Amino acid sequence: xxxxxxxxxxxxxxxxxxxxxxxxxxxxxxxxxxxxxxxxxxxxxxxxxxxxxxxxxxxxxxxxxxxxxxxxxxxxxxxxxxxxxxxxxxxxxxxxxxxxxxxxxxxxxxxxxxxxxxxxxxxxxxxxxxxxxxxxxxxxxxxxxxxxxxxxxxxxxxxxxxxxxxxxxxxxxxxxxxxxxxxxxxxxxxxxxxxxxxxxxxxxxxxxxxxxxxxxxxxxxxxxxxxxxxxxxxxxxxxxxxxxxxxxxxxxxxxxxxxxxxxxxxxxxxxxxxxxxxxxxxxxxxxxxxxxxxxxxxxxxxxxxxxxxxxxxxxxxxxxxxxxxxxxxxxxxxxxxxxxxxxxxxxxxxxxxxxxxxxxxxxxxxxxxxxxxxxxxxxxxxxxxxxxxxxxxxxxxxxxxxxxxxxxxxxxxxxxxxxxxxxxxxxxxxxxxxxxxxxxxxxxxxxxxxxxxxxxxxxxxxxxxxxxxxxxxxxxxxxxxxxxxxxxxxxxxxxxxxxxxxxxxxxxxxxxxxxxxxxxxxxxxxxxxxxxxxxxxxxxxxxxxxxxxxxxxxxxxxxxxxxxxxxxxxxxxxxxxxxxxxxxxxxxxxxxxxxxxxxxxxxxxxxxxxxxxx
Amino acid sequence: xxxxxxxxxxxxxxxxxxxxxxxxxxxxxxxxxxxxxxxxxxxxxxxxxxxxxxxxxxxxxxxxxxxxxxxxxxxxxxxxxxxxxxxxxxxxxxxxxxxxxxxxxxxxxxxxxxxxxxxxxxxxxxxxxxxxxxxxxxxxxxxxxxxxxxxxxxxxxxxxxxxxxxxxxxxxxxxxxxxxxxxxxxxxxxxxxxxxxxxxxxxxxxxxxxxxxxxxxxxxxxxxxxxxxxxxxxxxxxxxxxxxxxxxxxxxxxxxxxxxxxxxxxxxxxxxxxxxxxxxxxxxxxxxxxxxxxxxxxxxxxxxxxxxxxxxxxxxxxxxxxxxxxxxxxxxxxxxxxxxxxxxxxx
Numbered sequence: 001x002x003x004x005x006x007x008x009x010x011x012x013x014x015x016x017x018x019x020x021x022x023x024x025x026x027x028x029x030x031x032x033x034x035x036x037x038x039x040x041x042x043x044x045x046x047x048x049x050x051x052x053x054x055x056x057x058x059x060x061x062x063x064x065x066x067x068x069x070x071x072x073x074x075x076x077x078x079x080x081x082x083x084x085x086x087x088x089x090x091x092x093x094x095x096x097x098x099x100x101x102x103x104x105x106x107x108x109x110x111x112x113x114x115x116x117x118x119x120x121x122x123x124x125x126x127x128x129x130x131x132x133x134x135x136x137x138x139x140x141x142x143x144x145x146x147x148x149x150x151x152x153x154x155x156x157x158x159x160x161x162x163x164x165x166x167x168x169x170x171x172x173x174x175x176x177x178x179x180x181x182x183x184x185x186x187x188x189x190x191x192x193x194x195x196x197x198x199x200x201x202x203x204x205x206x207x208x209x210x211x212x213x214x215x216x217x218x219x220x221x222x223x224x225x226x227x228x229x230x231x232x233x234x235x236x237x238x239x240x241x242x243x244x245x246x247x248x249x250x251x252x253x254x255x256x257x258x259x260x261x262x263x264x265x266x267x268x269x270x271x272x273x274x275x276x277x278x279x280x281x282x283x284x285x286x287x288x289x290x291x292x293x294x295x296x297x298x299x300x301x302x303x304x305x306x307x308x309x310x311x312x313x314x315x316x317x318x319x320x321x322x323x324x325x326x327x328x329x330x331x332x333x334x335x336x337x338x339x340x341x342x343x344x345x346x347x348x349x350x351x352x353x354x355x356x357x358x359x360x361x362x363x364x365x366x367x368x369x370x371x372x373x374x375x376x377x378x379x380x381x382x383x384x385x386x387x388x389x390x391x392x393x394x395x396x397x398x399x400x401x402x403x404x405x406x407x408x409x410x411x412x413x414x415x416x417x418x419x420x421x422x423x424x425x426x427x428x429x430x431x432x433x434x435x436x437x438x439x440x441x442x443x444x445x446x447x448x449x450x451x452x453x454x455x456x457x458x459x460x461x462x463x464x465x466x467x468x469x470x471x472x473x474x475x476x477x478x479x480x481x482x483x484x485x486x487x488x489x490x491x492x493x494x495x496x497x498x499x500x501x502x503x504x505x506x507x508x509x510x511x512x513x514x515x516x517x518x519x520x521x522x523x524x525x526x527x528x529x530x531x532x533x534x535x536x537x538x539x540x541x542x543x544x545x546x547x548x549x550x551x552x553x554x555x556x557x558x559x560x561x562x563x564x565x566x567x568x569x570x571x572x573x574x575x576x577x578x579x580x581x582x583x584x585x586x587x588x589x590x591x592x593x594x595x596x597x598x599x600x601x602x603x604x605x606x607x608x609x610x611x612x613x614x
Numbered sequence: 615x616x617x618x619x620x621x622x623x624x625x626x627x628x629x630x631x632x633x634x635x636x637x638x639x640x641x642x643x644x645x646x647x648x649x650x651x652x653x654x655x656x657x658x659x660x661x662x663x664x665x666x667x668x669x670x671x672x673x674x675x676x677x678x679x680x681x682x683x684x685x686x687x688x689x690x691x692x693x694x695x696x697x698x699x700x701x702x703x704x705x706x707x708x709x710x711x712x713x714x715x716x717x718x719x720x721x722x723x724x725x726x727x728x729x730x731x732x733x734x735x736x737x738x739x740x741x742x743x744x745x746x747x748x749x750x751x752x753x754x755x756x757x758x759x760x761x762x763x764x765x766x767x768x769x770x771x772x773x774x775x776x777x778x779x780x781x782x783x784x785x786x787x788x789x790x791x792x793x794x795x796x797x798x799x800x801x802x803x804x805x806x807x808x809x810x811x812x813x814x815x816x817x818x819x820x821x822x823x824x825x826x827x828x829x830x831x832x833x834x835x836x837x838x839x840x841x842x843x844x845x846x847x848x849x850x851x852x853x854x855x856x857x858x859x860x861x862x863x864x865x866x867x868x869x870x871x872x873x874x875x876x877x878x879x880x881x882x883x884x885x886x887x888x889x890x891x892x893x894x895x896x897x898x899x900x901x902x903x904x905x906x907x908x909x910x911x912x913x914x915x916x917x918x919x920x921x922x923x924x925x926x927x928x929x930x931x932x933x934x935x936x937x938x939x940x941x942x943x944x945x946x947x948x949x950x951x952x953x954x955x956x957x958x959x960x961x
Contacts, residue, residue: 298938
C-alpha cells in the first residue's frame, strides 16, 4: 500500500477559481529510447518562442532504452530557471512510474496520462486528462514501426491545447528540431501533434489553472547546452589539439566541437584541418596527449568527468610540476566511483583543486551559464598559457547536458595570448635562457617550443626533480626553491583569475558563497527569504579558484555566510577552510544537497531558515 | 715568439655540425649497460645523416632506458614523462607539430608492462615516430624484478625462474600496424646503425626492439637477455646497408640476392638475405618466423617488416602541413560572421 492513503472523492470539476500564467513546471515521465526527447524539446522551445523564460532539465538513466526518464520544463515569467521541486503539470507516459509520479504531486496539479493507466482512480485532488494515445497514433502514423517514436508527439498537442500554447510555435519548433533534411519526419510528427490537439479540444473541459500567455522576455535569446557552449568557446579560443575519451556527461562537449570544427576550421584553400581531434584509448592517454601537445605549443584540451579526473591524476601532477599548459573540462557527475553517471553534482571540487600526489594546486574556472561556458573557456586557454599549467573548467551535468536560454555570445575582442614563449630571434638577443627561472617575479619562466631553430632552444622536460635550468637534481635547496616558486606562481594567479560576481543586499547579515549552477537556486532562494521571512541575503558567486580578496572581504562584511555545496562533504567550504583565517572560518555555515538532481531554491531556503532558527 | 699551429680540420657532417653537437650529457647508467651502446648509435646515426637536432623531439617514460634521452642529442628538446605513457606525450607533441621527428626511447617494463596499452594504440595509429625499446627483460631501476618480456624459464640473479611467457613487442607491433619493425642487439653496432638510419628515413611508426643486456641485474647464467646468451642464440636474418638519399648510388644491385627498399625520403635500405629465405615485406611470414624462432630458442635480429605505403596517423587526420601549434590567430579563430551565423541558428 502506498504511503498516501486515498479515498475516492468527487473529482474536481469546472473552471478553476484562479489562473496561473507563465509560472509552473511541467514534468514529462517517459521511457528512454522512445523519442520523447524530441517531443520535450519542441514543447520547451515553443514556450520559449512565445517569449516566456524557460528551462528544461532531463533526468535520465544510465541506459540506452527502456528505463524511466523525466523531463522537467519550467516556465517562469519571473525569470527563475533553476529546478523547481514542485510539479504543477504531469504528463504520465511511463506505466512503471506513473503511480508513484502521481502520488508525489501536490494537490491541484494537472495530469495528462495514457488512458489505460486509469490514474484518475489514485487521487481526487488533481486535474486528470486521460488520452488514448494508442488509438490516436494509429491514424496519425500509418507505418506501425514508427508509431513508438511518433506517439509521444501527441502529448505536445494535448499540452498545447491545455496550456494555450500557440500551435504555430509548436510547428516552428518542430521544423527547427528536424531541420530541412528531415522535412518528411517533421510532417509525420506534426500530424501526431495535431491529433493530440484536436482530441483535447473536443474532449476536455479545462479545469486546471495553468496557462501560457505570450510575452516578450526571450527576444534575441538563444537555446544551447553548456557542453556545446564550451565547445564554441574552445573553437574561438583557437584550440588546435583536442583529445578525449567518451564519458557521460562530457562526451557531447567534444562531439559538438567535432561538428563546429569541421565547419569552421578547415583551411579554406587546402581543405585541410587546422586542428587534430583524437579519441584516445582512455583518459590516461587523452590527458597525456593534451600535455604533449601543450608542451609542443598547441592550445590543447581534453574533456572528462569524475572517473576520468581520477585517472588523470598522475599526469596532472606532471603538468603542474613540469609546467605545461592545457585545459581540462570536468563536467561533474555524481560519484564516488561510477556513482550516478547521469545525475548532476559539484562533487570534484576538492579532488580537482589538489589533484595528484605531492603538493599540487590547480586553477579552476566555474561557469554558471552557457554565456560563461563560452567566455570562461576562452579565458581558461589564455590563462593556461599565461601561467603554463593545466587549468580546469568545472561545469556539471546540469549545465553541460541540459538546454539553457542564453544571450548570444559576444565575439572575443581580446587577441589570443600565448604566454612567455621565446623564439629563435629572442634567443639570439638573449644568448640563452633558463626554463624555470623566475625572471619577471611572477613565478612563470620562459619556455621554448620544440622545433625552434636555435642551439640554445632545447631543454629537457621531466617530472623528476629539476633546477631552474631544467636539469635533473635531487638537491634540497633546488627542490625547495622550485616548489616555493610554484607556490608563488599560484599566489600571483589570484590577481588574474576572473573575479567573483557579488550582490550586496543592504542590511544583510547573511550571505551566500557558491559556484556554478547553484546560482539559479541561490538567487531564487534570496527572493524567497525576503518575501517569506523578510530576510536579506547577499551573494558571492566564485568564478574561479584560487580565491581572491573579494571572498575575504565578503565574509568579513557578513555575520554568517552560507557556503552552498552540491556534494555531501561540503567540499567548497572545505577548500575555503584550508586557506582562510580561523576568524573567517567561524562565520561559515554549510548548505548541502547531493541527491543528484539540480539544486532547487526551496531546499536552500528551508535549510537556511532551519539554521537561522526561524 | 710564437708559432701558429693550424689545427686539423674538424670532422663535420653535411650540415657542418660536429659529432659533439649530437651528444648529450654524461651517462649515469652502469658501465657496460647495453643502453649506452644504443645511445652511441643514436648519436652516430643522427650525425651521419645530418639531421638538424632542433627538428628532433625526444620522448621517454620511466626506467633506466628512459633516462637515456638525456645522454644523446642535447640540442633537441626532450620529454621524460610518466611510466608507460610516453606514447601519449609523443602523440600529442607530434599532432601539435607534425614537422618534428619523434624519437622515443623506452624499456621493456615501460612498454610491455605498465605501458602495453599505450604501446598497442601507438602501433594501431601508425604515428610517424621512432620507438626504440631497450629490452633487458628486467626492472633495473627498482633492482632486478622480472619484466613482461622476460622469457619463460629465464632466471633472476637469485635463481628464481620466470613462470610466465613473454610478450614479443615485435610480434605485437607487426600484428597491429607498425610499418617498420626490427629487432637488434645492442652489441651489433653495424646492424643497429642501419636499422636506426632506416627508422629516421621511414614515414610511419618504426619499432626497434633492441636486446640490451642489464649488466647489473640480468647478465648471469640462466638469463636469456645476457651478452653470452645473445652470442649463442642470435640469428641474424640479413646483412643491411643503408644508403642515404644524399649519396649517389653507384654500385649495381645484384639481381636476386639483394632487396632494395626505397624509403620515403629517397634513401635506400639494401637487404642481403643470409641463410634463410625471408621476405621483410610479408607481414604474415614475419609473424610466423618469430613464432618458429621462439620455439627453437633463437633470437631473430634484423628487419622483420617494412611497409612504405601505409598512410600515417597524420595523413588520416588530414592535418595541414605546418605545425598547428603555431598557426596565427587568423587561421585558428573563426570570424565574427561565423559566430553570428552560429548564434542565429540557435535562436
